[in-house]
Structure formats: C-alpha cells, structure tokens
Amino acid sequence: AQSVAQPEDQVNVAEGNPLTVKCTYSVSGNPYLFWYVQYPNRGLQFLLKYITGDNLVKGSYGFEAEFNKSQTSFHLKKPSALVSDSALYFCAVPLDYKLSFGAGTTVTVRA
Amino acid sequence: EPEVTQTPSHQVTQMGQEVILRCVPISNHLYFYWYRQILGQKVEFLVSFYNNEISEKSEIFDDQFSVERPDGSNFTLKIRSTKLEDSAMYFCASSEGYPARTFGSGTRLTVV
Numbered sequence: 001a002q003s004v005a006q007p008e009d010q011v012n013v014a015e016g017n018p019l020t021v022k023c024t025y026s027v028s029g030n031p032y033l034f035w036y037v038q039y040p041n042r043g044l045q046f047l048l049k050y051i052t053g054d055n056l057v058k059g060s061y062g063f064e065a066e067f068n069k070s071q072t073s074f075h076l077k078k079p080s081a082l083v084s085d086s087a088l089y090f091c092a093v094p095l096d097y098k099l100s101f102g103a104g105t106t107v108t109v110r111a
Numbered sequence: 112e113p114e115v116t117q118t119p120s121h122q123v124t125q126m127g128q129e130v131i132l133r134c135v136p137i138s139n140h141l142y143f144y145w146y147r148q149i150l151g152q153k154v155e156f157l158v159s160f161y162n163n164e165i166s167e168k169s170e171i172f173d174d175q176f177s178v179e180r181p182d183g184s185n186f187t188l189k190i191r192s193t194k195l196e197d198s199a200m201y202f203c204a205s206s207e208g209y210p211a212r213t214f215g216s217g218t219r220l221t222v223v
Contacts, residue, residue: 036214043117043202043216044154090154096167098144098156099212 002027004074004091006102014110019081021105023074023091033074034092034099035065044090050074061085081109113137115215117203123221124193132188132218134203143186144204144212145178147171154202160186193222 004025013019025031035047048059055067065076076089086109091102116135124130136143145157158168160178177189186205190197200219206212 044214046213098159098167098169099146099154100156101154103153 002031002093002095003100004033004093004102006089006091006105008105009103010106010108012108012110013081015083016080019076019078019085019107019109021076021089021091021107023076023102025072025074025091025093027072027093031067031074032094033065033067034094035059035063035074035076036090036092036101037061038088038090038104040087047076047089081107083109083111085109113213115203115205115213117201117215117218119218120216121219121221123223126195126222127192130190130193130220132190132201132203132220134186134188134205134215135184136186136203136205137213138184140205140207140213142166142206142208142212143178143180144206145188146202146204146214147199148202148217149196149199157188157201190220193220195222198222 004023007022033050036044037047038044047063048057048065050057050067058064063078065074067074089105092099118133143160146154148154156169158172158178159166175191179187198221200217202217203215204212
C-alpha cells in the first residue's frame with residue numbers, strides 16, 4: 001500500500017539555522033508526494049508537491065524538498081528557519097481518491 | 112486566490128445531538144473530501160464525493176455520517192448522533208482532479 005512515514009515527532013532548531021523535516025515513502029510506480037503545514041489553530045496549507053521532473057522542488061514560504069528515489073525520501077528543507085515556521089508539518093501521498101498523511105512532525109524554532 | 116470555506120470554525124454540541132458541518136468548495140472543483148484530525152493525531156480521510164455520490168469512504172465513515180451537496184455550492188458533513196470520540200478538527204477539501212487538493216481552515220467540533 002502507498003504510505004509515507006515521518007520518523008521524527010519533533011524537530012527543534014534555532015532561528016537562522018537550517019531546518020530539515022524527514023519523510024520516507026513506500027509507493028509503487030512513480031510517486032506523487034506532498035508537504036502540508038498546519039499552523040496553530042489553523043487548517044492545512046499546501047507547501048509543495050513532487051509530480052515529476054526536477055528532484056528539487058521549491059514551494060511556499062522559502063521551503064523546498066528533495067526527492068531521492070534511491071533513499072525513497074522526500075525531506076522538507078529550509079536553509080534558514082524563522083520562529084514563524086513553528087508548526088506541524090505533514091508529508092502525504094495520494095491513494096486513490098484520498099490523501100494518506102504521515103503522522104506529522106512538530107517543528108519548534110527558538111529565537 | 113480561491114479558498115475552501117468552512118463554517119462554523121468551532122462548534123460545541125451535546126453527546127447524542129446531530130451536527131452539520133458546512134463547506135463551500137472552490138467553484139470549479141469537481142471532487143470534494145472530508146478529513147478529520149483528532150487532537151494531537153494524524154489527519155485521517157473520511158470520505159470523497161464526486162458526481163453527486165460517494166466515491167470512497169474510510170472505516171471511520173459509518174452509518175452515523177453522511178454527506179450532501181444540497182444546492183450545487185455547499186458540501187455538508189452530517190453526524191447524526193454525536194459521540195465524545197467525534198471531537199476533532201474536521202477539514203473539507205476540494206480539487207479539480209487528481210492529485211492535488213485545497214483544504215479549508217477546518218471546523219473544531221467539541222462533543223460534551
């Protein structure tokens with residue numbers, strides 16, 4: 001079955017430092033992969049997606065993600081984190097009509 | 112940018128009562144979805160809806176749940192007799208097709 005896994009429940013970084021949120025996938029064929037962010041008491045906001053093409057995908061708010069087929073990973077990255085990036089991040093993969101989400105990673109960026 | 116709108120943002124209801132959660136999808140979208148997120152847990156798929164019928168539903172979506180598109184613009188989720196464990200954030204989403212979709216900001220349902 002198509003699924004994604006987020007191995008880290010929490011990631012803590014200092015403002016200005018690089019941020020990486022990990023996601024690995026188990027997908028047959030060519031995967032579609034998504035990242036969403038949920039700010040406190042807010043809905044899910046789309047960050048970026050990988051459909052095909054360049055392995056490095058650029059998205060909203062300065063985020064990017066690298067698709068790595070050999071490692072079956074799609075890690076989310078930001079070169080310099082901001083305190084306002086503190087949120088819950090979800091990796092997702094489409095499965096038939098639905099999106100299957102990872103368990104989520106809580107990112108805390110300290111000033 | 113077009114948005115998916117959900118109302119109310121927060122609803123409190125007594126156990127056993129019926130609730131209707133409302134959503135206005137993006138106007139040219141054809142596929143509609145409901146998801147839920149119990150506090151601190153992952154986002155779970157409930158149901159997808161296309162061409163005026165359910166296209167897929169999860170095990171969570173039992174006989175207590177129903178969806179409707181009553182007037183061509185609204186998309187509703189009804190829970191007939193709420194239970195404490197129905198307390199969650201409910202997200203509506205819509206899409207033109209596969210695979211991306213746009214989510215609303217959610218309705219927080221609290222069953223007391």
